[in-house]
Amino acid sequence: MALSEFSLIQKYFSELGDAQGVALGVGDDAALLNIAPGQQLVVTVDTLVAGVHFPADATPADIAHRSLRVNLSDIAAMGAEPRWFTLALTLPEAHEPWLHEFSQALAEDASTFGCALVGGDTTAGPLTISIQLFGVVPEGEALTRSGATVGDSIYVTGSLGEGAAALSLFDDADFGSSHERSCLHQRFYRPQPRLAEGIKLRGLASAALDISDGLIADLGHIAACSHVGAEVKLEQLPIAPWLKALSDSATVNRWAMSGGDDYELCFTVPQKNRNQVEQLIAQGELLATCIGQITGGDLVGDNVQCVDEKGNLVHVAKSGYQHF
Amino acid sequence: MALSEFSLIQKYFSELGDAQGVALGVGDDAALLNIAPGQQLVVTVDTLVAGVHFPADATPADIAHRSLRVNLSDIAAMGAEPRWFTLALTLPEAHEPWLHEFSQALAEDASTFGCALVGGDTTAGPLTISIQLFGVVPEGEALTRSGATVGDSIYVTGSLGEGAAALSLFDDADFGSSHERSCLHQRFYRPQPRLAEGIKLRGLASAALDISDGLIADLGHIAACSHVGAEVKLEQLPIAPWLKALSDSATVNRWAMSGGDDYELCFTVPQKNRNQVEQLIAQGELLATCIGQITGGDLVGDNVQCVDEKGNLVHVAKSGYQHF
Numbered sequence A, B: 001m002a003l004s005e006f007s008l009i010q011k012y013f014s015e016l017g018d019a020q021g022v023a024l025g026v027g028d029d030a031a032l033l034n035i036a037p038g039q040q041l042v043v044t045v046d047t048l049v050a051g052v053h054f055p056a057d058a059t060p061a062d063i064a065h066r067s068l069r070v071n072l073s074d075i076a077a078m079g080a081e082p083r084w085f086t087l088a089l090t091l092p093e094a095h096e097p098w099l100h101e102f103s104q105a106l107a108e109d110a111s112t113f114g115c116a117l118v119g120g121d122t123t124a125g126p127l128t129i130s131i132q133l134f135g136v137v138p139e140g141e142a143l144t145r146s147g148a149t150v151g152d153s154i155y156v157t158g159s160l161g162e163g164a165a166a167l168s169l170f171d172d173a174d175f176g177s178s179h180e181r182s183c184l185h186q187r188f189y190r191p192q193p194r195l196a197e198g199i200k201l202r203g204l205a206s207a208a209l210d211i212s213d214g215l216i217a218d219l220g221h222i223a224a225c226s227h228v229g230a231e232v233k234l235e236q237l238p239i240a241p242w243l244k245a246l247s248d249s250a251t252v253n254r255w256a257m258s259g260g261d262d263y264e265l266c267f268t269v270p271q272k273n274r275n276q277v278e279q280l281i282a283q284g285e286l287l288a289t290c291i292g293q294i295t296g297g298d299l300v301g302d303n304v305q306c307v308d309e310k311g312n313l314v315h316v317a318k319s320g321y322q323h324f
Helices: A005-016 A060-077 A096-113 A162-171 A178-189 A195-200 A215-226 A249-258 A271-282 B005-016 B060-077 B096-113 B162-171 B178-189 B195-200 B215-226 B249-258 B271-282
Strands: A022-024 A031-033 A039-049 A081-091 A116-124 A128-138 A153-157 A207-210 A229-233 A265-269 A288-295 A304-307 B022-024 B031-033 B039-049 B081-091 B116-124 B128-138 B153-157 B207-210 B229-233 B265-269 B288-295 B304-307
Touching: A005 A096, A031 A081, A031 A116, A039 A060, A039 B081, A039 B116, A039 B128, A060 A081, A060 A096, A060 A128, A060 A178, A060 A195, A060 A207, A081 A096, A081 A195, A081 B039, A081 B128, A096 A116, A116 B039, A128 B039, A128 B081, A128 B128, A153 A271, A162 A178, A162 A249, A207 A215, A215 A229, A215 A249, A215 A265, A215 A304, A265 A271, A265 A288, B005 B096, B031 B081, B031 B116, B039 B060, B060 B081, B060 B096, B060 B128, B060 B178, B060 B195, B060 B207, B081 B096, B081 B195, B096 B116, B153 B271, B162 B178, B162 B249, B207 B215, B215 B229, B215 B249, B215 B265, B215 B304, B265 B271, B265 B288
Parallel strands: A081 A116, A229 A304, B081 B116, B229 B304
Antiparallel strands: A022 A031, A031 B039, A039 A128, A039 B031, A081 A128, A153 A265, A153 A288, A207 A265, A229 A288, B022 B031, B039 B128, B081 B128, B153 B265, B153 B288, B207 B265, B229 B288
């Protein structure tokens, strides 16, 4: 069914916007937003292309959840709160059932995570979803990649490797049990943005980012931006027992170290704040694991090293997802 | 040549960001931006797909100029000043000469129009450029689509029809003289965002937008949002003489009324502000033409009518570019 761009936006996307601070939402040349005094604006953008970032036959709901959540994860990694987003949607055709399911799933997550759609653009072309997300953070309290110093402890939230393991679902129809397949499917399409964790880490973490490219590659970004090195202890990586049972240990370690798509936070904590972070963990207020330490920055070659329980260097086969 | 996403962003796009208010630009999970007290944030996004919004063989520089400028035009239509932008770039391959030319052209326009690149995302896939542009406007002074009232005069900036005429370049290799072809090429790839005009119209215009879909279609958006009608006088449309000579009058009128891609501003002025606007025009400070009047809103059918010099209704063949 043919729908003009204007009526398409009105019909499917104008009801997604009534959060705080929106002076003018969908339907004008641009959105108008109010930023409270003492807050900084946090802006991120992520694009998902069908057949590249998700299988071409993914459901509209799955695509919507993943598209919004990978952006929410970036906001979490800054210690910020999500507020608003815009959607640039490129579609081969305006198929109404597709749009209905997609917009419903987007509305569900927008409500869950407290952000409102304030603008967008629909164009004809190969299926591509580009979401731009805005958050706010009290001035000076954002978590960046550049504050790690030698001696800081390195932590990750949640567990690692499931994002990469999920990719096996798309290659191997018989991978895992039906329950495991369902867990991995959820993990891939509905990653949990660690928003509450990011906010708790304000004033405690010296650096933070979210793991999208793989632990070693992403930790390498912290190391590079902070001009330090990092040492990760392989046996301390939080890997779910059920995941360990899914393949041989080399494969499972590769998923956890360099697979990517986990959308957990990786953060560093200076020694002076370590007790406070450990207390949050002990009280169950922060689900995180210490996996290593920031080291001197004058490393030759790789700035992130991984060691086994005997202190021997572990070779990490592939560092990070390369788009090109 | 293969470039990782990270080094690609660092190499080509990290030098594009040093405007005011940027606390943290390209290279972290998100950008951090400072909004001055008393200002509202203005946000717009536009996506351009190769083969849909521009010919697949367009030069990287042409694509860069058009991609940024169509977004700047939306900021102009809000009466805002551009500040920052993000770029979501989907590329079939990371071809360095392409990236070099594209990023240089983007840097040139960013400098010309006073905005800085603060973030982005590169992905592999069919060539798609999605730019999100941020502007600021003093609180309460933004120009929206919804303020037109009966009796307001309707104006457009610059001249109309060239954007649509330019599309003929792509269908007809012998269209126009070489000078005319060059003018139309510029008009298509380097539209002039009417930023100075938008700022001058703060407090004077009752409604405004930029003409991207075609005058009649876009004026229809003002009429719909303002719950009024509009009457346009065909003979008052600003059409360049050289454009009139390029085709028969029916074709030229169609270009001007419904062709789109002009990126001029269309705005309405209440009678109390009319003298002031006419004075700006007379002094050469505002290049704009009165083309009609806002009428009662209880119209059956089309809310925008076009009349000839005798007052007879003119049929407008096609209203607005339909993406689907």
